[in-house]
Amino acid sequence: xxxxxxxxxxxxxxxxxxxxxAERHVYGPVPSRxxxxxxxxDLVPFKTCSYDCVYCQLGRTTRKTAERGEFFPPEEILSELxxxxxxxxxxxxxxxxxxxxxxxxxRLGEIIRGIKERTATPVAVLxxxxxxxxxxxxxxxxxxxxxxxxxxxxxxxxxAYVNRPHRALDFERVVTGLVEFRARFSKPVWLEVxxxxxxxxxxxxxxxxxxxxxxxxxxxxxxxxxxxxxxEDFAFPVSPDLLASFASLFDPPAEVIAGPSAAxxxxxxxxxxxxxxxxxxxxxRPSTALxxxxxxxxxxxxxxxxxxxxxxxxxxxxxxRRGARFYxxxxxx
Numbered sequence: 001x002x003x004x005x006x007x008x009x010x011x012x013x014x015x016x017x018x019x020x021x022a023e024r025h026v027y028g029p030v031p032s033r034x035x036x037x038x039x040x041x042d043l044v045p046f047k048t049c050s051y052d053c054v055y056c057q058l059g060r061t062t063r064k065t066a067e068r069g070e071f072f073p074p075e076e077i078l079s080e081l082x083x084x085x086x087x088x089x090x091x092x093x094x095x096x097x098x099x100x101x102x103x104x105x106x107r108l109g110e111i112i113r114g115i116k117e118r119t120a121t122p123v124a125v126l127x128x129x130x131x132x133x134x135x136x137x138x139x140x141x142x143x144x145x146x147x148x149x150x151x152x153x154x155x156x157x158x159x160a161y162v163n164r165p166h167r168a169l170d171f172e173r174v175v176t177g178l179v180e181f182r183a184r185f186s187k188p189v190w191l192e193v194x195x196x197x198x199x200x201x202x203x204x205x206x207x208x209x210x211x212x213x214x215x216x217x218x219x220x221x222x223x224x225x226x227x228x229x230x231x232e233d234f235a236f237p238v239s240p241d242l243l244a245s246f247a248s249l250f251d252p253p254a255e256v257i258a259g260p261s262a263a264x265x266x267x268x269x270x271x272x273x274x275x276x277x278x279x280x281x282x283x284x285r286p287s288t289a290l291x292x293x294x295x296x297x298x299x300x301x302x303x304x305x306x307x308x309x310x311x312x313x314x315x316x317x318x319x320x321r322r323g324a325r326f327y328x329x330x331x332x333x
Contacts, residue, residue: 027280035093042098043105050130052164055235057228066166097126109140133177150192154208191218197236221254286328
C-alpha cells in the first residue's frame with residue numbers, strides 16, 4: 001500500500017553525457033504547440049517517474065517510483081532559474097516537466113511559489129496525473145496557473161499496457177484523483193489524451209476515454225499521438241485525419257495537438273548559446289534542428305552545424321521519424 005504524505009529523500013541519480021556535464025534543471029526555451037515559447041524546469045533526475053509509458057520520447061523509465069522525495073533542493077533550482085531569466089526576454093510559460101514526473105518532488109508547492117516570486121510568467125505543470133489523488137500533491141498544484149495532466153486509456157487493462165504504472169497505482173485511483181483535483185482547482189486544466197494506433201486508437205477505446213473526460217470536466221482536451229521516437233518500437237501513431245475525426249466525441253470538443261509546432265527559425269543568432277544548453281534541451285526533448293533553432297534563438301544554419309559537430313563527437317545521435325530528423329542525447333551511466 002502506498003503511504004500518502006510520506007516524503008523520501010532520494011540520492012540524485014547522476015546521468016552524465018559523454019564528455020560534458022549538462023546536468024541542468026532549467027532548459028530551453030522550447031517551442032511548443034501547447035505552451036508557445038516556454039522555459040522548462042526539471043525537478044527530478046532523468047527518467048524518475050511513476051509510469052514507464054511505451055510511447056515516451058526519452059526511453060524506458062530507469063527509476064520507477066510512486067514515493068515523493070526531495071530530489072534537488074528548491075534553492076538550487078530557483079537560483080538557476082534566476083540566472084536563466086536574466087538572459088531570456090520573451091516567454092509564454094514556465095513549464096514544470098522535463099525528464100520525469102514533477103509531482104514526485106515533495107517541495108513542489110514551494111518551488112512554484114518561488115518561481116512566481118521571480119517572474120510574472122505563468123507557471124504550467126505537465127504531469128501524468130498519477131498522484132492527483134494525494135492531497136499534498138493537490139495542494140502544491142493549486143499554486144500553479146495551469147495544470148496539464150494526461151489520460152491515455154479508458155480502462156485498467158490498457159492503462160497497464162500503455163502506461164506500465166508503478167505497482168502501487170491502480171486505474172480507478174488515478175481517475176478518481178483527476179476528478180477530485182478538477183473539483184478543487186479553479187484555474188485551467190488542460191487534459192492531454194495520447195492515443196496509440198491499434199491500441200487506444202480504435203473508436204470504441206476513444207469513446208471510453210471520452211466518457212471519463214466528461215466526469216473529469218477539463219477546460220481543454222488535447223489529442224496527441226507518437227511523433228518523436230518512442231520507448232518501444234511497437235508504439236505507433238494515429239493518423240491526423242483519424243485524430244481529427246475523434247474530436248467531436250469529447251466535451252468540450254478536443255483539439256488535435258499532434259504535429260509540428262508553429263515555431264519558425266530566427267533570422268539571426270540573438271544570443272551566444274554554449275553546447276551545454278543545446279544538450280540540456282535535447283536531454284529532455286529530442287528535437288529537430290528547427291526546434292533547437294527556434295527555442296534557443298540560434299540561426300538555423302548555425303544550429304545544423306553545431307548539431308552535426310556534436311554528432312561527430314558522439315554527444316548526440318539522430319533518428320528519423322515520419323520523415324523528420326530528430327537529435328537526441330547519447331547517455332552514459
